[in-house]
Amino acid sequence: MSTVALGCFAVFAGCGEPSEHGTDQAAAGDGAPHDAADGQGDVTGDAVTVPVDGLAVIELGEVSTGGDGYGPWVPLQLPAGVTTITLVLRSTDDVTLQLAGWDQPGAVDIAPKAWLQTAGTAGVCLAPCANRILAQPGVAAFLAPNTPLVELRSGAHAIRPYAFRSENGNEIGMATKVRITAYLGWSTPARRRLALNVALTGAGGLDRTTAPKSSELQQALATASALLGVAGIELGPIRYRDVDPTLRFVTSRSGPKSDLAQLLASGADFEPGLNLFLVDQIWLGGGGIPGLDLMLGIAGGIPGDPFGHDHRRAGVAIAWGLGTDQEGLLGTVIAHELGHYLGLFHTTEAPGSDGALLPDNLPDTAAPAPQNLMHWSVTTTCKDLSHEQRQVLRRSAALRL
Numbered sequence: 001m002s003t004v005a006l007g008c009f010a011v012f013a014g015c016g017e018p019s020e021h022g023t024d025q026a027a028a029g030d031g032a033p034h035d036a037a038d039g040q041g042d043v044t045g046d047a048v049t050v051p052v053d054g055l056a057v058i059e060l061g062e063v064s065t066g067g068d069g070y071g072p073w074v075p076l077q078l079p080a081g082v083t084t085i086t087l088v089l090r091s092t093d094d095v096t097l098q099l100a101g102w103d104q105p106g107a108v109d110i111a112p113k114a115w116l117q118t119a120g121t122a123g124v125c126l127a128p129c130a131n132r133i134l135a136q137p138g139v140a141a142f143l144a145p146n147t148p149l150v151e152l153r154s155g156a157h158a159i160r161p162y163a164f165r166s167e168n169g170n171e172i173g174m175a176t177k178v179r180i181t182a183y184l185g186w187s188t189p190a191r192r193r194l195a196l197n198v199a200l201t202g203a204g205g206l207d208r209t210t211a212p213k214s215s216e217l218q219q220a221l222a223t224a225s226a227l228l229g230v231a232g233i234e235l236g237p238i239r240y241r242d243v244d245p246t247l248r249f250v251t252s253r254s255g256p257k258s259d260l261a262q263l264l265a266s267g268a269d270f271e272p273g274l275n276l277f278l279v280d281q282i283w284l285g286g287g288g289i290p291g292l293d294l295m296l297g298i299a300g301g302i303p304g305d306p307f308g309h310d311h312r313r314a315g316v317a318i319a320w321g322l323g324t325d326q327e328g329l330l331g332t333v334i335a336h337e338l339g340h341y342l343g344l345f346h347t348t349e350a351p352g353s354d355g356a357l358l359p360d361n362l363p364d365t366a367a368p369a370p371q372n373l374m375h376w377s378v379t380t381t382c383k384d385l386s387h388e389q390r391q392v393l394r395r396s397a398a399l400r401l
């Protein structure tokens with residue numbers, strides 16, 4: 001089981017003043033997909049030239065994992081000048097996907113090749129991986145670098161997929177097919193856009209006609225855009241789509257048949273952009289305190305798949321009812337969940353039963369940083385994004401010129 005929660009709930013704690021707005025230098029790639037090379041595994045540096053919009057999409061093909069869950073090492077040649085890479089692994093919905101290793105030349109490996117053999121779980125690579133990687137079911141995305149502690153080098157990389165399922169608390173490697181796509185990013189201008197598809201379930205009485213005129217929703221989107229604006233990210237264009245109204249109450253979120261899986265898969269035919277689902281309630285599940293057993297929002301990955309919509313992890317879900325209880329909370333929750341989807345972990349996870357805190361892998365996010373946008377308990381005054389958090393956000397392949 002993963003020890004890193006993918007969503008947030010609860011509504012307390014005070015926060016400080018907002019951080020100064022400003023735009024640091026851009027560090028990531030962006031733009032529309034380019035011609036994909038349909039090779040099996042190996043892609044040479046010669047095959048990729050720097051695209052005008054700073055992003056290249058490379059299909060690495062499909063590989064098979066063995067009965068122990070391990071796939072082969074898959075080579076990937078990184079051209080000079082690449083500043084960021086997102087890998088997306090895809091399999092069937094009953095498989096959880098992880099990287100058993102990610103080698104790079106002449107620098108600290110992004111994921112050490114033997115980390116799984118000593119880790120207590122395949123769910124997340126913490127201490128052995130400066131560049132934290134989180135396993136995800138069905139479709140898993142991995143961003144590098146997601147910390148200044150790892151330097152991305154050009155040259156011969158190799159990645160090794162690992163596939164498993166959880167059964168009675170045990171993780172069991174399994175044979176399956178895994179498709180791998182790499183998104184390579186080059187440096188681009190400081191300000192870029194994140195297109196949103198706002199998916200309406202009927203929560204808040206909103207549909208695609210009324211949502212653009214809803215002052216509550218428009219204020220929330222403006223708040224979210226301002227919060228992410230310090231990282232040079234502007235939300236837009238924003239489109240509105242209606243989805244199945246039976247999905248407006250998310251009462252289950254584990255497994256391919258869960259409400260959450262059905263919700264996030266329901267935007268399969270949307271235009272390019274990040275899918276943002278507005279629902280009434282998201283139940284945390286598992287017999288919590290009545291009224292507190294709810295989540296404000298949840299993201300389909302850390303990071304999420306930057307392009308694909310046709311799967312159970314595509315986008316973020318936001319609980320309209322909870323978010324509108326406090327002025328400004330809805331917009332803050334939207335920015336927080338988008339932050340996860342673009343690649344940010346909580347500055348620290350909620351204390352475990354032993355009281356231990358799990359900080360993120362960024363050196364400038366002092367735990368527990370209750371005023372930070374990515375604090376585990378989101379409040380209306382959580383607004384800060386550190387310099388390094390902004391760098392991570394800018395590396396997302398979901399951003400456009």
Ligand SMILES: [Zn+2]
Nearest residue numbers: 006007008376
């Ligand atoms: Zn969160």
